Amino acid sequence: MMNSFYRDTWAEIDLDAIYYNVSQLKKLLPDETCIMAVVKANAYGHGDAQVAKTALEAGASYLAVAFLDEALALREKGITAPILVLGASRPSDVHLAAKHKISLTVFQPDWVEQAADLYKGTERVRFHLKMDTGMGRLGVREEAETKRIVELIDGHPYFSLEGVYTHFATADEINTDYFSFQYRRFLQMLEWLPYKPPMIHCGNSATALRFPDKVFNMVRFGISMYGLSPSPAIKPYLPYELKEAFSLHSRLVHVKKLQPGEKVSYGATYTAETEQWIGTVPIGYADGWLRKLQNFHVLVNGKKAPIVGRICMDQLMIRLPEPMPVGTKVTLIGRQGDEYISVDDVAQYLGTINYEVPCTVSYRVPRIFFRNKSIMEVRNVVLNGNDYV
Numbered sequence: 001m002m003n004s005f006y007r008d009t010w011a012e013i014d015l016d017a018i019y020y021n022v023s024q025l026k027k028l029l030p031d032e033t034c035i036m037a038v039v040k041a042n043a044y045g046h047g048d049a050q051v052a053k054t055a056l057e058a059g060a061s062y063l064a065v066a067f068l069d070e071a072l073a074l075r076e077k078g079i080t081a082p083i084l085v086l087g088a089s090r091p092s093d094v095h096l097a098a099k100h101k102i103s104l105t106v107f108q109p110d111w112v113e114q115a116a117d118l119y120k121g122t123e124r125v126r127f128h129l130k131m132d133t134g135m136g137r138l139g140v141r142e143e144a145e146t147k148r149i150v151e152l153i154d155g156h157p158y159f160s161l162e163g164v165y166t167h168f169a170t171a172d173e174i175n176t177d178y179f180s181f182q183y184r185r186f187l188q189m190l191e192w193l194p195y196k197p198p199m200i201h202c203g204n205s206a207t208a209l210r211f212p213d214k215v216f217n218m219v220r221f222g223i224s225m226y227g228l229s230p231s232p233a234i235k236p237y238l239p240y241e242l243k244e245a246f247s248l249h250s251r252l253v254h255v256k257k258l259q260p261g262e263k264v265s266y267g268a269t270y271t272a273e274t275e276q277w278i279g280t281v282p283i284g285y286a287d288g289w290l291r292k293l294q295n296f297h298v299l300v301n302g303k304k305a306p307i308v309g310r311i312c313m314d315q316l317m318i319r320l321p322e323p324m325p326v327g328t329k330v331t332l333i334g335r336q337g338d339e340y341i342s343v344d345d346v347a348q349y350l351g352t353i354n355y356e357v358p359c360t361v362s363y364r365v366p367r368i369f370f371r372n373k374s375i376m377e378v379r380n381v382v383l384n385g386n387d388y389v
């Protein structure tokens with residue numbers, strides 16, 4: 001059954017683009033290297049289950065999320081592929097991971113000891129050991145703690161070490177000194193292990209695309225699955241042209257002519273200098289179109305139109321290049337004719353990274369999923385919750 005929505009603001013998710021980005025990576029990687037599709041944060045704002053299914057169809061064999069709730073949500077939506085929780089979980093929740101066949105990240109001997117005490121089940125619990133090679137976030141740093149964790153896992157009848165991994169801090173930078181340092185450190189730390197677990201991984205999107213021969217047997221593919229470059233600096237060096245999956249649209253709900261001296265929005269900070277046409281667009285900061293985007297532009301009738309006055313919680317105003325009817329389509333991210341606003345453009349205007357932009361577009365904005373160029377599904381969380389129909 002298809003959800004509907006009754007506001008004229010929506011995001012379009014091009015699952016064909018996601019399929020393309022994953023299948024191109026699959027071609028680039030050696031045959032024995034698996035793709036773990038990173039679908040944390042509702043697939044970077046795109047839609048977790050829809051992206052997960054598409055990535056799996058395109059050749060990914062594993063999924064990753066940030067915390068246990070996100071993994072459980074995927075299971076509720078009928079996703080049966082293996083899932084790794086990349087962040088910290090509680091030792092007391094290991095039974096949930098076991099029941100739903102979700103692998104957990106470990107990096108503290110005490111944690112494994114507590115989990116072993118608390119876990120009374122007989123289903124297998126799979127762990128990936130995280131090594132901190134220089135990211136300074138999560139991970140073991142010493143040989144003794146590493147050996148202790150492996151000992152504790154191996155000593156438990158239902159625990160097993162499925163993987164070992166690390167994360168790079170600078171894989172998206174042109175200068176590779178720190179990347180190489182971390183890579184060498186990872187090789188050294190792997191020597192601490194009494195045996196090699198089945199999965200060894202270190203590559204995020206930047207690493208997978210730039211150094212496909214340095215990723216062991218699995219990559220964690222996030223940002224570039226969505227068609228975005230891990231950084232502006234490496235964009236010219238990517239091995240294939242990524243296709244952006246996310247676009248954002250609305251419609252004019254009101255149009256009026258202002259006289260010189262008339263003002264717009266809170267604080268009355270914008271004054272019409274001349275006679276001009278102003279359109280009201282039903283999207284605001286509660287939708288993730290942040291107040292800092294004031295003076296940025298949107299597209300209407302294939303032309304740029306500046307956002308004027310303060311952005312409100314649910315609405316904003318634009319200066320129209322010419323009078324237009326109510327109902328005219330407004331594109332905030334995406335293409336209209338020859339004009340294009342990319343996620344990168346929005347990120348640059350906000351002084352942030354592209355990752356933040358689709359993540360910030362909130363649950364209030366319904367998502368329309370396109371597959372094989374036609375609408376496959378509509379999700380409206382405001383009206384239908386996160387239930388999967």
Ligand SMILES: *Cc1c(COP(=O)(O)O)cnc(C)c1O
Binds near residue numbers: 040206220221222
């Ligand atoms: C989010 C995340 C990734 C994905 O990184 P991208 O740069 O989006 O490809 C990989 N590994 C870990 C540990 C992460 O947290």
